[in-house]
Amino acid sequence: MPIKIPDKLPATDILRGENIFVMSEARASSQEIRPLKVxxxxxxxxxxxxxxxxxxxxxxxxxxxxxxxxxxxxxPTKNTPTEHLDTFYRQFEMVKDRNFDGLIVTGAPLGLVQFEDVLYWEEIQTIMNWAKEHVTSTLFVCWAAQAGLKLLYDLPKRTRKEKLSGVYWHRTHDCHNPILRGFDDSFLAPHSRYADFSPEYLAEHTDLDILATSDQAGVYLAATKDKRNVFVTGHPEYDVDTLHNEYTRDVGEGMEPQVPVNYYPDNNPENPPIGSWRSHGHLLFSNWLNYCVYQQTPYDLDKFSEANFTKGE
Known part of the structure; x- marks a missing residue:
């Protein structure tokens, strides 16, 4: 099945150019199927x-x-046209009375900012509390993972002395957990963060299932036992050149960043980087959609409640 997004969203033409099946809003509305609302x-x-x-x-x-x-x-932002935001983005007031199968909270360039200094920290708290009663499963990515751990487990901000940047090997744990279904014993994933997520710290202070870790990068993937909250500390969504663009930006700003680990051939930024994480990135999102969302969510979202959740496998 395809993904349904607004016809004029810039991503539509990009994804169709990659031979990804993007369905028009008109065609989707004619199908007798209940799509997942994310x-x-x-x-x-x-x-x-x-x-x-x-x-x-x-x-x-x-x-x-x-x-x-x-x-x-x-x-106002210099990175995204106001017209794009006004056309395609919702304000929270527009969705707060609805229920959703899934919520994804992206990262943010706030690694060195204390939570209480984040301008929209109260709004983040409001949305995460709202999700407890209106969303089947929430996926927290990078900075959002640290914010989620703060709000759900009251874990303080833990900041590394140096930025973690590069593509790291990870080991899977609990291979029978459905979120890891199809994963290799070891896999690559990119990181770009200052946050610190050690397996020992999370094991001691939370009841999370720790599903994938790296000797260098710490915890990569963890989830609550009911799979309603999934934490991804890296960036499986990154394009091949995203780390490169961040590195050259930091060089241009005189920050003297370290070369991203295991990213450029021969560790030479003059060489084009190689994408080595796509397959497991797609697999992670497919598993989340299936086992954390589709298998758990009520068919009628208007009847959303804690009692609707099952241990679907």
């Missing part, structure tokens, strides 16, 4: 780039997925 809270400055990356991963599923875009930072 809300994407996009906190990244370059919203068009980020929404395209996540929509690409959501498209790799046999389920029809209807995605709505959400924003909470209403300040």
């Amino acid at each position: 809300l994407l809270l996009n906190l990244m400055p370059k919203k068009i780039e980020t929404e395209t990356q996540f929509l690409r991963l959501l498209s790799n599923s046999p389920l029809q997925v209807d995605v709505e875009l959400l924003r909470i930072d209403n300040r």
